[in-house]
Amino acid sequence: MRNPTRPLVAALCGAALLLSSAMLSPMGHAQEPPSPPPVSAGPVEPALIEDLVAASRILVDQGVLDAFGHVSVRHPNDPSRFLMSRSLAPALVTAEDFVEHDLDGRGIDANGRSLFLERFIHAEIYRARPDVKAVVHSHSPSVIPFSVVKRPMKAMYHNAAFLAQGVPIFDIRKHFGMTNMLVSSSQIGRTLAADLGDKPVVLMRGHGSVAVGPSLPLAVFRAVYTEVNAKLQAQALSIGGPVTFLEAEEGAKADLTNEQVVGRPWELWKRKALGK
Amino acid sequence: MRNPTRPLVAALCGAALLLSSAMLSPMGHAQEPPSPPPVSAGPVEPALIEDLVAASRILVDQGVLDAFGHVSVRHPNDPSRFLMSRSLAPALVTAEDFVEHDLDGRGIDANGRSLFLERFIHAEIYRARPDVKAVVHSHSPSVIPFSVVKRPMKAMYHNAAFLAQGVPIFDIRKHFGMTNMLVSSSQIGRTLAADLGDKPVVLMRGHGSVAVGPSLPLAVFRAVYTEVNAKLQAQALSIGGPVTFLEAEEGAKADLTNEQVVGRPWELWKRKALGK
């Protein structure tokens, strides 16, 4: 979505852009497989793009993303498309930076811009999970230690109730041997999506995690509180002795409330992140 | 307290507002039981409202509150009333956002505004503890781990001397089985107040804590130093070996001094929080 207010221009330029995009091999990022040029699912509301910009900056503000990581949202008009920024530090993302992707990880309107190497995380989760409308991939610092130990991450308190469903770990080595650790293909993305299953969060061994949700605010909320929960759980374990976690039923009930009140942190975070 | 400088207008509009408030069911929050419409205990000094705004922002500034949590003060003219903001992130609270509540958790001048789901924490503590003039409920991060382990929180140093009286834990599961973890009724609030007993702080298992005080600055002081103490105690425990805590008598003596000097942090925090 380069500029959602100029759909006519976009339509006229479409074919040419796609052609040039397909021919470019931008800095080793977007190696698009040969296939019939895909057609855009059309522009989306500017408010959704503003929310995506906000989500990117919120996740930086809240210490979930640093120079790496990304957030996407499923296209409201076409479940086989999603919107994610071009390869860029999330703190720098603006409305002009979003690219429509298909579920094979191809950029529809990339126009030669580099795409994220790990866009397949998003693509394959959108393919496997029709309920998911937004995806966050991060290397948030308190979460990574739980990806490399035996002790599972569990729900410490009601704000992280969504973790009471269990938190699987995707280990790329188990499936693909020695790699560069990245989810750099549809195949690896499919395996990650399978390990995520029907859960809201999956950890990635020696790498980071993915949080998904039925809306953009809820995916962001889950990414933030997964980080908070990790910090709290590590501290509880360092105090020592048995730890009482939320029961699955408590988690399910508390999560319903979280979904009702998510607007409260979302509005606060958005205001702070956009400097309003 | 929407606008304490306009008591006449408030008086004239009272009946109509209460009627409309009773009929609204605002977003699943304020489900007020049918009962004779309560009458306001009257406006309070603007300085008290300013202190409440300051308290809300201080608690955010000091890392005690994030997007959730709330602070209240008992009504100076009527011990059966207290003032707390409508359901809103504490960083965003202004003088216009305060609502007079009665001890059943009903908003006297809510005028259709959503109330906090957990206002019953405040209501039932004010009912049970005549000495309490202010209440803070938070999910402050270092405190939560102590709510889910066996090792009790104890007073590490003189600034947290109030903890030397002992720190009880309220476990909602023990009393009410599988819940959404929230103190969402007078009944649950009463049980929490009973577990608090005559202490200044109670932890809530898998949730957070409540700090109370004989004044607003002191309740805020206790909420802040409960968080600091938790951080210090976790660090002492991670160093290992036996830890020497304050004796109860030391705590009682040191707390008297804290009560005398609370104005020093209060003025500093207020100045920072209000950007003055």
Added chain:
Amino acid sequence: MRNPTRPLVAALCGAALLLSSAMLSPMGHAQEPPSPPPVSAGPVEPALIEDLVAASRILVDQGVLDAFGHVSVRHPNDPSRFLMSRSLAPALVTAEDFVEHDLDGRGIDANGRSLFLERFIHAEIYRARPDVKAVVHSHSPSVIPFSVVKRPMKAMYHNAAFLAQGVPIFDIRKHFGMTNMLVSSSQIGRTLAADLGDKPVVLMRGHGSVAVGPSLPLAVFRAVYTEVNAKLQAQALSIGGPVTFLEAEEGAKADLTNEQVVGRPWELWKRKALGK
């Protein structure tokens, strides 16, 4: 030192101010014993007062002081006098707030202003240690845990080399039984100074610590790096296994270098703290 640029006015007003100061009992703080009214050792250079203001704010900036704690400097003209602010949060201190104290903890030019309850820490250390020109008392958060455990604080790295001389702990309970934990008299101050001995830092059980130095920048440097060292040592201990600390000889040699380069952090911190 209310205003060092007006020595004549100060001289003229001296007697009257001292008289009124002696009669006031300001909020339970400055209870001055009856004695012949002391005479000021005279004004000091404005640059020294600016350094004291800077020291106060540096210590807040660096996370050593919060709303509590204080820093003092020995009077350059009279070793039996020292300058410390009136009882005030250190972040708020200005040049107008400094009071000349004698070694009995009396304010020479207090003029009715409240003095710190714990000015006796400073007074008795200046009495016992002619080499000390500046004193910092703080509750810096990483240090307090080391005041309540058996494991001694030791020098982790060259910047904290001054700790390689050993870090004694003053336990007020051992000497005075159940107290309010404060060094609120000359007698308690003397005991603390005795426990400090010839070292640069003493911990205070369940309370905080004191750092001293042959100059104001060096006392501030030691307070800052005592806090850093505590954080590093706690982390090393949590990693586990034996820890290699600086040997006493390494510490002595490295500390000589620290004394030579202390101007580098001092200028940086001062610039930040004074917003220049």
Added chain:
Amino acid sequence: MRNPTRPLVAALCGAALLLSSAMLSPMGHAQEPPSPPPVSAGPVEPALIEDLVAASRILVDQGVLDAFGHVSVRHPNDPSRFLMSRSLAPALVTAEDFVEHDLDGRGIDANGRSLFLERFIHAEIYRARPDVKAVVHSHSPSVIPFSVVKRPMKAMYHNAAFLAQGVPIFDIRKHFGMTNMLVSSSQIGRTLAADLGDKPVVLMRGHGSVAVGPSLPLAVFRAVYTEVNAKLQAQALSIGGPVTFLEAEEGAKADLTNEQVVGRPWELWKRKALGK
């Protein structure tokens, strides 16, 4: 490099400056051995100097440097020269502060300015490692604990993949007995460079660490992610049980990707550090 835009003036003034530089003994820092006056390798691009200023400030911004530590870059025209600031807190460095050094640690255009005591770290690594184009020396807080324990630092995740080659520790006591802990001579620098070997990072016992790279952005990247990795590893160890680190082959593959994407954090950090 005082001012790279004035090469003619620099050339004319050269001999005189070198002469005066050799005669000064600035505050115990730059004690230059008698030898034929070295000749400058010439000015460098202003963009490189801007990057060096940026690197200094980035490392402060990212919590790697405090008032101490330094970063250098090899001279692009002459492999036997490198550029590093005069002895100054890294947050205060400007384009005017850079000095050309030779591999004996002599300042070519110091012009009487003090040089860093530990410039020999840089000099000897540039001498031993032709592949190295930039060097960072820091006391970053999470790394120091790993310099004094038995448990080795290992690669926790893909961003710190360069650590999977192994992280040696230089212990000055082992080679030189009781010292002031500083790398204050060519001889000590050579030993440090030998312990570094062909690795990207070496820890210094009771002191800090050095990160090197084939470019300035990559050396900075490694310094930052060594600090992050140390924090993550300490947290994983405190959770307990065996930790799964990156295998050497995973590390080698992931590091190739890091080298390709280093521009993303570099541009973000630079923009933040320079306030653009």
